[in-house]
Amino acid sequence: MNIDATTLPLLFFVFVLAMFLGVELIKKVPSQLHTPLMSGSNAISGITIVGALIASGRQDSAAVVTVLATLAVTFAMINVVGGYLVTDRMLQMFKSKTKDGGKA
């Protein structure tokens, strides 16, 4: 896909705004949750799966493209599935004192 002169500034526009938004969002995450934040954002960086799927689903593509795209799908999927599951596993361990007191 080639990008024309009208889309190009829009892509950069999105990029810059998303960077600023990211900074504002992440600043509010307490240091307690930095490990889940990293594994969770790891899962989000698995969004490259979208690119991998597009590459794998094209008509008339060479076998090389299919192999590369399938490998990309595999690794991105490890990130997505592993990232979200391990983050969930960690976050369910964070318990409040009040909740815990009821059980003990």
Place this chain on the structure above:
Amino acid sequence: MNPQLIRGLCYIVASGFFIFGLKMLSSPRTARRGNIISAIGMLIAIATTLTALTDIKWVWLLAGAGIGSVVGALAARLVKMTSMPEMVGLFNGFGGLASLLVGWSEFHFNWAGTDPLSLFTTVAIFLTVLIGGVTFTGSLVAFGKLAGMITGKPVLYKGQNIANAAILAAIVAVGIFFCVLRPDQPDAGGSALVYSLLILAIIQAFTLGVLSTIPIGGADMPVVICLLNSYSGLAACAAGFAIGNNVLIVSGSLVGASGLILTRIMCKAMNRSLANVLFSGFGAATTAQGEGYQGEAKPVSAQDAYLMLEAATSVVFVPGYGMAAAQAQHGVRELGELLEQNGAEIKYCIHPVAGRMPGHMNVLLAEANVPYELLVEPQDVNPTIETVDVAVVIGANDVVNPAAKEDQNSPLWGMPIIEVDRARTCIVLKRSLNPGFAGVDNPLFFKDNTRMLFGDAKASIGALVSEFKQ
């Protein structure tokens, strides 16, 4: 309605879910739901993309997605909480590799095609491959160091900076050639030269990833992991530019920003610049000074340590990597509970760089069922630390080293520490008097109010717990 428009809207919804999910990570109460919302966003993005494909090769697709899901799920279930830094490090690398492969396949598809690549797309592909490649091998080295497969010490050699500068210059040169000779130039379509430049760029990126990570020591791994986390996002972002997809750009930059902020927090917590962390080979050079601190450490038996703790009304635990290495977190929680029953006020003070990744100690203590309200930061404890009866340091070293504020010549000078030396008594659980990972001697061990409880952290904590139960 136009299907492309609907897909565009779905991608916006998916981005919104990612943003909302990250926002809910701002409190431990909502964090778990936030993670699920983020996962739903990913599901929407994947489903939307599938509807856009004209020729789905199901066998390939299901094989790739299936293997990836199984590996990911197994890793997520089986990994020990102490090994979380290794896992995150490895996953960063996979993210980078996936983006690299996306860039490569995009290039191959258009290389000899009828719609050759424009300058902009070529640059984006080059950046995707470069960042993705550096992330991949850099993460593998970080993983090897964290898992103990490669030495955790900085690997330094003569002319290291020159070698790195040379490879960087070579990458720029290849990049310029690659973009000038891009496939939409006359006679360049399908040319083997352009393709070989891409392969060369991949090899160079792999080399740079290795060379730039090996000089960084084990104690600086939190910074490296954060930085690689950021790179993996930026690689996805670059892939988004290459294929003109907004959802990749948004999510990639969110991750990129997250990694950068964490990197900054880690550097600040060590009072060092990022350049210093990346290029100085900290810990290798400084061990040479080794004049040592004068004085005598005062060892204490578990029984005497018990008597101190038994009389204490306020106790602060300071965990470090040693607690993770000894798997002592469950014992620590048990001891904390016994002290609470004994009427003492308990806190767990966690330094931002304790452990091998940001928040590492918090996860371990959460695993051991310590309520998150008890986990506090140094600035919550330091102002009133004189009123603390006993500070128990478990396998932490550099983050409690008073040389950071007393000795201007110390490599740690200026680093914010947990000032346990100002507590009424300080019990240090440690194997020996050896310096920490930064290779810097710790005068804390020789202070009048410090007692050393030598031995494995888990065994020492166990001994204290059984003293309490008697």
